[in-house]
Amino acid sequence: MSESIQAQLPTSGVPPHELPASLRAAGLTNWIREPLDDAVDRRRRIIFPPAAALIGTPAIGYQGALLAEVLHPDTVFMMGDNPDLPKMPERPRLQDFFQLRFSKIATRHLLQSARVARERGLDEKVITACLLHDIAIAGLLSANHGYWGAQLVAPYVDEEVRWAIEKHEALRYFADESVGYTYPEAYIDYFGPDYQPPDYIRREYEAARRHRWYMTSRLVTINDIYSFDPNVAVDFADFEDVVGRNFRQPEEGLGFDGSPVAHMWRTMIWPNNFL
Numbered sequence: 631m632s633e634s635i636q637a638q639l640p641t642s643g644v645p646p647h648e649l650p651a652s653l654r655a656a657g658l659t660n661w662i663r664e665p666l667d668d669a670v671d672r673r674r675r676i677i678f679p680p681a682a683a684l685i686g687t688p689a690i691g692y693q694g695a696l697l698a699e700v701l702h703p704d705t706v707f708m709m710g711d712n713p714d715l716p717k718m719p720e721r722p723r724l725q726d727f728f729q730l731r732f733s734k735i736a737t738r739h740l741l742q743s744a745r746v747a748r749e750r751g752l753d754e755k756v757i758t759a760c761l762l763h764d765i766a767i768a769g770l771l772s773a774n775h776g777y778w779g780a781q782l783v784a785p786y787v788d789e790e791v792r793w794a795i796e797k798h799e800a801l802r803y804f805a806d807e808s809v810g811y812t813y814p815e816a817y818i819d820y821f822g823p824d825y826q827p828p829d830y831i832r833r834e835y836e837a838a839r840r841h842r843w844y845m846t847s848r849l850v851t852i853n854d855i856y857s858f859d860p861n862v863a864v865d866f867a868d869f870e871d872v873v874g875r876n877f878r879q880p881e882e883g884l885g886f887d888g889s890p891v892a893h894m895w896r897t898m899i900w901p902n903n904f905l
């Protein structure tokens with residue numbers, strides 16, 4: 631190894647340097663992984679937050695300062711395994727995302743929705759759709775989550791399940807009292823009592839209302855509840871049989887099967903990659 635390359639490599643003697651005051655003042659220290667000690671190669675690793683998380687917030691103004699941090703020889707952008715996250719298996723299966731990546735609160739919501747659907751004796755397609763309906767919120771993106779979630783699972787589930795997941799987002803805003811579904815109380819808290827869904831959501835709802843699978847998606851919304859019995863613990867293992875029959879796990883693992891959505895699963899495996 632040439633001396634010049636060796637000089638660029640971080641050593642244990644590199645003192646951790648102070649971040650620019652602007653980054654500290656902006657509260658952006660959580661994007662920078664310090665100290666060096668337990669890092670894979672003793673380097674500081676910068677997480678460059680995705681545009682979807684920054685646009686519309688003051689943090690967007692600090693992208694330049696974050697970028698400048700990698701000019702330090704002991705600092706690189708996060709790529710590959712983030713030491714703060716549990717390592718995923720080489721061939722990840724659906725349960726690995728539930729257990730190692732999805733947020734705890736969303737995981738609980740999904741498992742409880744599926745549990746209620748099963749207790750009501752509903753079809754396995756409905757139970758599967760309930761189990762998966764918010765996985766985009768759990769691990770990827772919240773805006774347009776029905777559509778992201780439907781795409782994530784499209785290659786692996788029945789088309790009716792995919793459709794029900796996609797449409798639940800729009801159907802949530804519209805009551806159907808013939809089956810006892812009213813506008814969610816929670817949405818009044820979330821969006822205010824005067825919130826009106828945009829036209830594209832209304833059009834999606836109207837089309838879904840006429841579709842032959844309408845009730846499959848409507849049942850997802852009926853079981854999409856936020857108040858659960860705190861004494862009931864639900865485990866993913868409780869649904870292994872349903873998942874086995876209704877979700878075709880690719881042999882190469884989710885993220886590595888070359889499907890049109892593999893990159894979306896990889897983004898959840900390595901959510902902090904710079905590129």
Ligand SMILES: [Fe+2]
Binds near residue numbers: 764
């Ligand atoms: Fe949802």
Ligand SMILES: [Fe+2]
Binds near residue numbers: 855
């Ligand atoms: Fe939900």
